[in-house]
Amino acid sequence: MEIKRVEENDRIGEFINVAFSEYADDCDVALNFEEFCFAAEDDGKIAGVITGRAYYNEVHIGDLIVGKAYRRDGVGSKLVEAVENAYKDKGYEKIALTTFGFQAPEFYKKLGYELEFVRKDNDSKLSKYFYLKKI
Numbered sequence: 001m002e003i004k005r006v007e008e009n010d011r012i013g014e015f016i017n018v019a020f021s022e023y024a025d026d027c028d029v030a031l032n033f034e035e036f037c038f039a040a041e042d043d044g045k046i047a048g049v050i051t052g053r054a055y056y057n058e059v060h061i062g063d064l065i066v067g068k069a070y071r072r073d074g075v076g077s078k079l080v081e082a083v084e085n086a087y088k089d090k091g092y093e094k095i096a097l098t099t100f101g102f103q104a105p106e107f108y109k110k111l112g113y114e115l116e117f118v119r120k121d122n123d124s125k126l127s128k129y130f131y132l133k134k135i
Contacts, residue, residue, distance in 0.1 A: 050079040061097035
């Protein structure tokens with residue numbers, strides 16, 4: 001057997017989807033898998049993007065990126081709210097996410113996310129914050 005780094009492609013994606021689904025079925029767990037991406041646009045310019053995946057009973061926010069010119073204008077809050085609204089009352093119980101110390105711990109706290117854990121780093125900017133919000 002050979003282990004090598006590869007680019008994800010249709011063949012790899014198909015393997016992941018089938019194996020992931022079969023394992024959930026074998027464990028008698030509803031997969032509920034869905035990837036998402038919401039974008040905020042301003043006159044055709046992308047102001048911000050939020051991405052992630054919903055699976056099992058949880059929604060996971062992977063990335064929230066707001067363009068420099070749009071920060072502190074409520075774009076990030078609106079993008080998070082779009083995810084919350086899209087997945088509430090659809091069988092998902094919570095939204096989970098992580099952020100680093102230099103990114104947005106206080107932002108998520110302000111939006112009602114509860115801090116579960118901080119994995120501290122020697123450089124506090126690189127400490128990782130784990131947040132959760134029940135929906």
